[in-house]
Amino acid sequence: MSATFKALQVTQTPEQQFTQEVVNIGLDKLPPGDVLIRVHYSSLNYKDALSATGNRGVTRQFPHIPGIDAAGIVVNSNVPQFKPNDLVMVTGYDLGMNTWGGFAEYIRVPAEWVVPLPSDLTLQESMILGTAGLTAALSVNGLIQQEITPSLGEVLVTGSTGGVGSLAVSILAKLGYSVVAVTGKSKSHDFLKKLGAKLIINRSEIDEQTGKPLLKERWAGVIDTVGGNLLATAIKSTQYGGCVTACGLVAGANLTTTVYPFILRGVRLIGIDSVQCSMDKRLLIWSKLAAAWKPTYLDELVTTISLEQLPEKISEILQGNIQGRILVDLR
Ligand SMILES: NC(=O)c1ccc[n+]([C@@H]2O[C@H](COP(=O)([O-])OP(=O)(O)OC[C@H]3O[C@@H](n4cnc5c(N)ncnc54)[C@H](OP(=O)(O)O)[C@@H]3O)[C@@H](O)[C@H]2O)c1
Structure with a gap:
């Protein structure tokens, strides 16, 4: 094992700019933690782009290594549940936010964050899914728990070419x-x-601007990944007894609505969080993603890049220009 590792480091300049550069860092600089992991794959999520461009709501301390997802092999561990050579993944918690993350050959994290890789998933597949897959699956699970079955009608997915959106389309279709x-x-x-x-x-077809409190009933369910007026419009068009899940804010953090969809149509609005989601629920959802819910066309969804190619893709994801998932190969 080399004494240094390669990582994408984000640095704040005296002019308050944020630069991204691939550098070599001493292993001794990794944060304390129970499990040292040699990262084989990471992935790019919208939140990583916010962290890499200095968004203080995501990351407060620089220099920083972003990457909210990582999958790899345990190098050493001071807890009995993980042993050298175990295949594992970490998504969410504080990884890549204020703890150095997966855009690096190594991470060191608390044992409570580590998920054993399900036997039917490869490390590569786990990161094509990553946080986006977990979030999409949690959203589908939310609809199912609210008894939204395929026979009830159409399910709308917003931001459908993005990471969460494309995986939600894939799982629902399957x-x-x-x-x-x-x-x-x-x-x-x-x-x-x-x-x-x-x-x-x-998009323009579900971006209603008249301010009407209700629209013609259409959707049995909605998986919204963008927020803002698209979410507001989707809620107004949801069928009696339908369910809407909300996980994202790329189109805006504000939600302007009335209570009418909720009190006249019994529409349910469910928040989705993959970051602090309990370990029991994580394990359950990952077991589904490794089996019956595994998207059929994972290969079609993915673009594989190196650490050096991340800055270009970070800029693209902030402009909403990514299609599917970006896998970062660190082997
Ligand atoms: N709650 C959680 O636990 C959780 C977990 C993961 C992600 N998220 C959030 O979910 C959202 C999506 O994340 P992601 O990683 O999938 O991002 P992403 O890959 O960039 O996908 C977002 C997609 O939204 C659409 N979009 C972009 N800008 C838009 C705009 N101004 N108005 C309407 N649609 C727009 C685009 O798809 P189209 O061109 O196809 O419309 C874009 O590809 C982000 O807000 C992220 O922070 C939340």
């Missing part, structure tokens, strides 16, 4: 739901059809 995918990308219709979307609509 489970037999009739998926309507919303996108701002006219060139991605074939991609969404391949993942299993029955119908693709443009």
Whole structure:
């Protein structure tokens, strides 16, 4: 094992700019923790791009190594439940936020954050899924818990070409739901059809501006990944007894609505959090993702890059221009 490791480091300049550079760092600089992991794969999520560009809501201390996802092999551990050579993954908690993260050849983390790799998942597959897959699956699980079955009608997915969105489309289609995918990308219709979307609509079609409190009932369920007015419009168009999950804010953090969808149609709005989600629930959802919920077309979803290529992709994800998932190969 070398005494240094390669990582994408974000540094704050005296002019309050944030620079991203691949550097070699001493292993002794890793934070304290129970388990040292040689990272084989990480992935790029929207939150990583916020961290890498100095968003204080995500990361307060610089220099910093972003990366909220990591999968790899245990090098050493001071807890009995993990042993050298175990295959493991870490998503969420404080990884890549204020603890150095997965855009590095090594991470050191508390044992409570570490998930044993399910036997039917490879390290590579686990990071094609990553936080986005866990979040998409938690959203699908939310609909199922609220008894939204395929026979009730169409399920809308917003931000459908993004990480969470494309995996939500894939999982829902695999489970037999009739998926309507919303996108701002006219060139991605074939991609969404391949993942299993029955119908693709443009963002502008669900961006209602009249301020009407209710619209024609359409969706049995909604998986929203963008927030803002698209979420507000989706809630107004949800069927009697339908359910909407909310996990993201790329279109805005504000939600302007009335109580009418909730008190006249019994619509339910469920928040999704993959960061602090309990370990029991994580293990349950990952076991589904490794088996019946594993998307059929993972290969179609992924673009594989090196650490050196991350800055370009970080800029693209902030502009909403990524299709599917970005896998970072650190082997
Ligand atoms: N709650 C949680 O635990 C959790 C976990 C993971 C992610 N998230 C959040 O979920 C969101 C999506 O994350 P992600 O990693 O999937 O990001 P992503 O890969 O960048 O996907 C976001 C997608 O949203 C659409 N979009 C972008 N800008 C938009 C805008 N201004 N208005 C409407 N749609 C827009 C784009 O898809 P189209 O072009 O197809 O419309 C884009 O590809 C982020 O807000 C992220 O922070 C939350």
